Amino acid sequence: MSEFQLTDLIEEFCTHAIYVDEDGRSKLQDLLVKTQQSIATLVMELLASNHHELTTLFLKKMARYPTECAEFLISSEVGAVCDRVTAVQGNFSLKVAFMQLFLTVTLPDVESCTGVVAPAISWMASESLELSDCCSKVLAMLATANEALAADIVGQVMSQLEAVQDDSTIHLRYLCLLSNLIKISSEFFTLCESKGAVAVVISSCQNPDILMQTISLDFLVDMSYSRAGAIYMYTHGQVQWLVAMGGGAGGDSFLDPSKGHAVEDFLVAQAISCAAKVLKNIEHQAPHLLYDYISSSTPFPLAAVITQLSSGSDPLISVFISGLLKLLEQPDEAERLACLEAMATYATSSPRAFLILLSSDSLIVAWLDLLRKQPSIQASTLHSIAQVLLYPAVLGDDSPATPFVRAVTPLPAFAVLSPAQLTEVLIEMDATKRKIFGQICLQLGTSKYQSTMEYLVKLARGPIDELKHAAYDVLRALAYQMQTWGVHTLFEYTAFYPFLLDRSTEHGKTGKDWKFSLLMALHHSPHIELLTEAIPTRIQEMIQEGAYYTPPEVAGPVTMEL
Numbered sequence: 001m002s003e004f005q006l007t008d009l010i011e012e013f014c015t016h017a018i019y020v021d022e023d024g025r026s027k028l029q030d031l032l033v034k035t036q037q038s039i040a041t042l043v044m045e046l047l048a049s050n051h052h053e054l055t056t057l058f059l060k061k062m063a064r065y066p067t068e069c070a071e072f073l074i075s076s077e078v079g080a081v082c083d084r085v086t087a088v089q090g091n092f093s094l095k096v097a098f099m100q101l102f103l104t105v106t107l108p109d110v111e112s113c114t115g116v117v118a119p120a121i122s123w124m125a126s127e128s129l130e131l132s133d134c135c136s137k138v139l140a141m142l143a144t145a146n147e148a149l150a151a152d153i154v155g156q157v158m159s160q161l162e163a164v165q166d167d168s169t170i171h172l173r174y175l176c177l178l179s180n181l182i183k184i185s186s187e188f189f190t191l192c193e194s195k196g197a198v199a200v201v202i203s204s205c206q207n208p209d210i211l212m213q214t215i216s217l218d219f220l221v222d223m224s225y226s227r228a229g230a231i232y233m234y235t236h237g238q239v240q241w242l243v244a245m246g247g248g249a250g251g252d253s254f255l256d257p258s259k260g261h262a263v264e265d266f267l268v269a270q271a272i273s274c275a276a277k278v279l280k281n282i283e284h285q286a287p288h289l290l291y292d293y294i295s296s297s298t299p300f301p302l303a304a305v306i307t308q309l310s311s312g313s314d315p316l317i318s319v320f321i322s323g324l325l326k327l328l329e330q331p332d333e334a335e336r337l338a339c340l341e342a343m344a345t346y347a348t349s350s351p352r353a354f355l356i357l358l359s360s361d362s363l364i365v366a367w368l369d370l371l372r373k374q375p376s377i378q379a380s381t382l383h384s385i386a387q388v389l390l391y392p393a394v395l396g397d398d399s400p401a402t403p404f405v406r407a408v409t410p411l412p413a414f415a416v417l418s419p420a421q422l423t424e425v426l427i428e429m430d431a432t433k434r435k436i437f438g439q440i441c442l443q444l445g446t447s448k449y450q451s452t453m454e455y456l457v458k459l460a461r462g463p464i465d466e467l468k469h470a471a472y473d474v475l476r477a478l479a480y481q482m483q484t485w486g487v488h489t490l491f492e493y494t495a496f497y498p499f500l501l502d503r504s505t506e507h508g509k510t511g512k513d514w515k516f517s518l519l520m521a522l523h524h525s526p527h528i529e530l531l532t533e534a535i536p537t538r539i540q541e542m543i544q545e546g547a548y549y550t551p552p553e554v555a556g557p558v559t560m561e562l
Contacts, residue, residue, distance in 0.1 A: 003045075003049055006035060006042070006045060006046075007046070007049075007051060007054060009031060009034055009035060010031070010042065010046065010054060010058055011054065013027060013028070013031045013058070013061065014054070014057045014058055014061050026065055026068070027065075028062065028065045028068050029068065032068075038072075038075070038077065039062065039068065039071075039072040040072060040075060040077035040078065040080065040081050041077070042058070043055060043058070043059070043081050043084070044080065044081060044084050046058065047084045047085070047087075047088065048084070052088060052091050052094055055094060056091075056093050056094045056097045059094075059097040059098055059100075059101060060097050060100075062101065063100065063101055063104045063105075066104065066105045066106075069101055069104065069105050070105045070106070070107055070108070072101075073101060073102060073105065073107055073112075073113065074107055074108065074109050074110070074112045074113070075112065076112060078112060078113065078115065078116070079112075079114070079115030079116070081098075082098070082115050082116050082119050083115070083119075085098050085119070086119045086122075092126060092127070092128035092130070092131045095123055095126075095128075095131050096128070096130055096131050096134050099120065099123075099131070099134045099135055099138050100134055102116070102138045102141065102142075103134070103137055103138060103141065107145070110142050110145045110146050110149060111146060111148075111149070113142055113149070114149065114152070116138070116142070117139065117142065117149065117152060117153055117156060118156060120135040120138055120139050121135070121139065121153070121156050121157060121160055122160075123135045124136060124139075124160075124170075124173050124174065124177070125160070125164060125167075125170045125173070132173055136173065136176065136177045136180070139153050139157075139177060140177065140180050140181060143181055143188075144184060150181070150188065150191060151191060151195070153181075154178070154181065154191060154192055154195045154197055155195055157174050157177060157178060157197075158195055158196060158197060158200070160174055161174050161175075161200060168207075168209045168211060168212050169211075171204075171212070172211070172212060172215055175200070175201055175204055175215075175216070175219065176215075176219075178192060178197045178200070178201055179201055179218075179219040179222040179223070180222070181197075182197065182198065182201065182222060182223050182229065183222040183223065183225040183226065183229065184226070185226050186226040186227050186228035186229070187228075188226070189223070189226045189228040189229045189232070190228055193228075193232070198223065198232070201216070201219050201220075201223065202220070202223075202236075202238060204216040204219065205217060205219075205220065213267060214267060214270070217242075217267065217270050217271060217274045218274060220233065220238055220242060220274055220278060221274050221277045221278055221281070223238070224239070224277070224278045224281035224282060224285070225281055225285075226285065227285040227286055229281075229285075230278075230281050230282045230284075230285035230286045230289075231285070231286050231289065233278055233281075233282065234282055234286070234289045235289070238278070239275060239278045239279060239282065239316075240316060242271050242272070242274050242275035242278060243272070243275045243279075243316060243319050243320045243323065244319065245267075245268060245271035245272070245275075246268060246271050246272030246275055246319075246320065246323030246324075246326075246327070247268050247272070247322075247323050247326050247327070268323075268327070268335070269327060269332075269334065269335040269338035269339065270338065272320070272323045272324065272327060272338065272339065272342050273338045273339075273341055273342045273345075275320060275323075275342070276320075276341070276342035276343070276345040276346040277345055279320070279346050279349065279353070280345055280346055280349035280350075280353070283346075283349040283350040283352070283353055284349065284350070287350060287352065314356065317356055317357070320346070321357065321360050321363055324339055324342060324343060324363060325362060325363060325366055327339035327342075328363075328366040328367065328369075328370065329366065333374075333376065333377060336370065336373075336377055336380075337377070337380055340367075340370075340380050340381060340383075340384040341384075343357065343363075343367065343384060343388075344384040344387040344388060347388050347391070348387060348388065348390075348391040348392075351392070351425045351429060354388075354391060354429055354432070355428060355429065355432065358388070358432050358436065359432075364435075364436060364439065365439075365443065367381065367384075368381070368385075368436075368439060368440055368443040369443060371440065371443060371444060372443075372444070375464050375466060375467055376466065378467060378470070379466040379467050379469070379470040380470075381470075382459075382467075382470035382471060382473060382474050383470050383473050385436065385437075385440070385474055385477075386470075386473035386474045386476065386477040387477075388433070388436065389433050389436070389437065389474065389477035389478065389480075389481070390477045390480055391429075392429075393480050393482070426482065430481075430482070430483050430485075433481070434485060437452055437478075437489070438452065440452040440455065441454075441455060451493060453489060453490070453492075453493035453496060454493065454495070456471045456474055456475055457471070457475075457493065457495055457496060457499050459471035460472055460475065460499065460505070461499065461505055465508070465510070465511065468506075468511060468514070469510065469511070469514050472514040472515060472517070472518055473514075475490065475518055476517055476518045476521045478490055479518065479521035479522045479525050480521050480524075480525065481525075481527075484527045484530060486525075486527070487522070487525055487527040487528060487530070487531070488527075488530075490522075491531055491535070497535070500518070500519070500522075500539075501538065501542070503549065503550065503551055509548070512547045512548055513547055515547075516543075516546075516547035519539055519542055519543055520543065522536075522539050523536070523539055523540065523543055
C-alpha cells in the first residue's frame with residue numbers, strides 16, 4: 001500500500017472515528033483490516049513519513065477504542081514506537097497524545113512498558129508542563145502496577161535528579177513524583193528509603209531556594225501517610241522539626257544546631273499547618289509514638305490522658321500549642337487562617353489529640369477571641385468550631401446540598417476501645433464541647449449577647465453571607481451531637497424554631513442549601529423525637545418540599561375598574 005493510500009485511510013478514520021461497529025468490526029479494526037497492519041506499524045510509518053500532526057490526531061482518536069488501545073500498549077512493539085516518538089524533536093503535542101494513551105485504559109500487564117520509563121522520565125524535564133504532568137502520572141501508574149518497574153523508576157529518577165541540580169523547577173518536578181510514590185504505602189516508602197529518595201526529599205526542605213522550601217514542606221506531609229512513613233517522621237525528628245519551625249516556645253530543644261535547620265519567617269504558618277497534618281497521620285498510623293504510657297496494643301487509658309493534661313508533660317504538643325498561640329496573635333490574616341486549619345486538623349485526629357489540645361484554656365481564649373475580628377476571620381473561626389463540635393462524626397455526601405452524619409469516624413483510636421472506655425471518652429469529649437460552645441458568648445461579652453444561640457441566629461439572619469453560612473455550620477454541628485444537649489440547646493432558644501421555619505431568610509442557592517442541611521441534620525438526629533411531636537413532623541414536611549421551595553403568595557381581592 002502506497003504512502004498516499006495509507007494516509008488517506010488514516011485521515012478518513014480520524015475524520016469519522018466513532019465507536020460504531022460495522023459488520024462486527026469497530027472503525028479501528030476496519031482500518032487495520034484494510035491496511036493489513038498493526039497499530040504500531042501504522043504509527044511508525046506515519047512518523048517515518050514525517051506526518052506528525054496526523055500521527056497526533058490518530059493517537060487521540062485511538063483512545064476511543066480501549067480494547068485495541070490496551071493491546072497496542074502491551075505489545076512488544078510499543079518500545080519501538082516510543083523510540084520513534086522520542087526521535088521527533090519538539091512536538092510536545094505528539095508526545096502528550098502518546099503518553100495519554102496509558103492513562104485512558106486499564107492495562108492487564110505493564111511489564112512490556114519498560115521501554116517507556118526512560119523517555120517519560122526524560123520528558124518530565126521538557127518545556128511543556130502538560131507533557132511533564134502527563135509523564136509523571138504515567139510513571140506513578142506504572143510504578144503502582146508493578147514492583148520491579150517501581151524500583152526501576154525510582155532508581156532512574158534519582159539518577160536524573162543529580163543531573164538537574166542547578167534547575168530548581170525541573171528538580172521539583174522529580175521530587176513531586178518521588179513524593180507521590182512515597183505516600184502510596186509503607187512498601188513504597190521502604191523502597192524509596194532504600195534508594196535514597198526519602199533523604200533527598202527531606203533535604204530539599206533546607207534548600208536555600210524559596211520555591212523549593214515552600215513546596216518541600218508539603219512533601220513531609222506526604223511522607224507521613226503510611227505507617228512506615230509516620231514512624232520515620234517521628235523517629236528521625238522531622239515532625240519535631242516542623243513543630244519547632246512553628247515558632248513555639250521551647251522549640252529550639254528539637255533542633256540540631258549543627259544541621260542549621262531553618263525556614264523563612266513567612267513559611268512559619270505553613271510549617272505549623274504541615275506539622276498538624278503530620279501529627280494527625282501519626283495519630284492514625286502509629287499513635288503509640290506520641291504517648292509513652294501506651295503501646296500499639298494497649299487500650300486507651302483516659303486517666304493517663306487527664307494526668308498528662310494537668311501536668312503538661314508532653315513537650316512536643318506543648319511546643320505545638322505555643323506555636324498556635326503565637327500565630328493567633330499575629331495580625332496577618334493568612335497566618336491566622338493557617339492556625340485555624342492546624343487546630344481543627346489536629347484536634348479532630350483522635351480523641352487523645354482532641355482532649356490534649358482543647359484542654360489549653362489560653363488556646364481556647366485566643367481561638368474564640370478571633371470572633372471579634374473582621375468577617376472573614378470570624379467565619380473561618382466559626383467553621384473551625386463547627387468541625388471540632390462535629391467530631392468524631394463525619395458528614396456523608398448523598399447530595400452536595402444535603403449532607404448528613406453517616407457514622408462515627410472509624411479511627412484506630414476508637415477501634416481499640418471497649419464499650420465502657422468509649423462511653424468514658426465520649427463523655428469527656430462532650431464536656432469539652434459544651435465548655436467551648438458556652439464560652440463563645442462569654443468571650444463576646446454578655447452585654448452584647450445573652451447567649452451563644454442568640455449570637456448564631458443573629459448572624460444567620462444577618463446580611464453577610466460568609467457569616468450566615470458559618471453560623472449554619474455551627475448550628476448544624478449542634479444538631480449532630482450524640483448527646484441530647486445539642487438539640488436541647490437549639491430549641492431552648494425560643495427564636496430558633498421560628499427562624500428555622502422562615503423560608504424568607506435565604507434568597508441565594510448557597511444560603512438555601514445551608515439551611516436545608518440544618519433541616520437534614522435535625523431530621524437525622526436521634527434526639528429530635530424528644531421534642532414536641534409537631535416539630536419533627538414540620539421538619540419532615542419542609543424536607544419533602546425541598547431546599548428551594550417558595551411558599552405561594554396569597555393574592556388580594558381582584559377589583560374591576562369600569
